Amino acid sequence: RDRTHSALLKMWQDATNQSSRPTAPRLDRYKMVLLGEQSVGKTSLTLRFTNDTFRPDQPATVGAAFMSKTMQLDEETIKLEIWDTAGQERYRSLTPMYYRGARAALVVYDITNFNSFERAKSWIEELHRQAKPDIVIALAGNKSDSASNRSVTYDQALIYAEKNNLIFLETSAKTGHNVSEIFVAISKKISQDEFVVVPNGIQLQEAGSNNGE
Numbered sequence: 719r720d721r722t723h724s725a726l727l728k729m730w731q732d733a734t735n736q737s738s739r740p741t742a743p744r745l746d747r748y749k750m751v752l753l754g755e756q757s758v759g760k761t762s763l764t765l766r767f768t769n770d771t772f773r774p775d776q777p778a779t780v781g782a783a784f785m786s787k788t789m790q791l792d793e794e795t796i797k798l799e800i801w802d803t804a805g806q807e808r809y810r811s812l813t814p815m816y817y818r819g820a821r822a823a824l825v826v827y828d829i830t831n832f833n834s835f836e837r838a839k840s841w842i843e844e845l846h847r848q849a850k851p852d853i854v855i856a857l858a859g860n861k862s863d864s865a866s867n868r869s870v871t872y873d874q875a876l877i878y879a880e881k882n883n884l885i886f887l888e889t890s891a892k893t894g895h896n897v898s899e900i901f902v903a904i905s906k907k908i909s910q911d912e913f914v915v916v917p918n919g920i921q922l923q924e925a926g927s928n929n930g931e
Contacts, residue, residue, distance in 0.1 A: 746794060748908055751801045751817045753841040754826035755834040759860040762891035763826060764802050767901050772892055789905060796905050798822075814848060822854040822904050829859045829888060832869040842882060854907045856885035858900055863890040
């Protein structure tokens with residue numbers, strides 16, 4: 719009887735020790751695409767986010783470029799696999815190849831160039847028509863460091879973002895302003911967290927939480 723008790727005790731201890739061992743964090747990979755006109759700063763935003771670098775003379779992307787970054791969000795590890803597409807018109811026909819199957823899209827415009835904002839709207843309309851129904855779409859008004867020369871007001875973009883259920887922030891690849899924030903907001907949305915666009919940016923909130931209760 720003592721041997722049986724000892725064997726059962728050892729089995730319980732082994733099970734307890736095994737369950738208390740830290741498990742390797744799960745790595746979720748998500749494909750993300752950047753869209754927008756040439757020279758709005760798509761590559762600069764990606765490099766600022768992935769490497770924390772900025773080049774004022776960043777050359778134009780040819781076709782597309784690939785970068786990635788792994789982040790820890792609460793108990794989840796996320797790897798964003800980022801496809802930075804060229805903004806030149808001659809590469810336009812290739813772009814659907816990159817956003818098909820993407821889990822998220824960051825559409826970028828230059829706040830000092832109104833035409834780039836109009837072009838961003840056309841990209842978003844195309845994503846709504848042709849991308850995955852559950853794609854997370856974010857809008858970045860880049861070059862906020864040049865706000866004194868803006869052609870697109872914050873409110874114009876905010877109203878459009880609210881109407882189309884977009885994550886929205888103004889960013890600056892040059893200074894780093896809101897760069898990590900918009901990528902983190904996208905990642906949290908992918909992870910099924912709620913988001914609310916507010917006048918000063920984005921307020922993130924875990925899904926299922928109670929408001930004011």
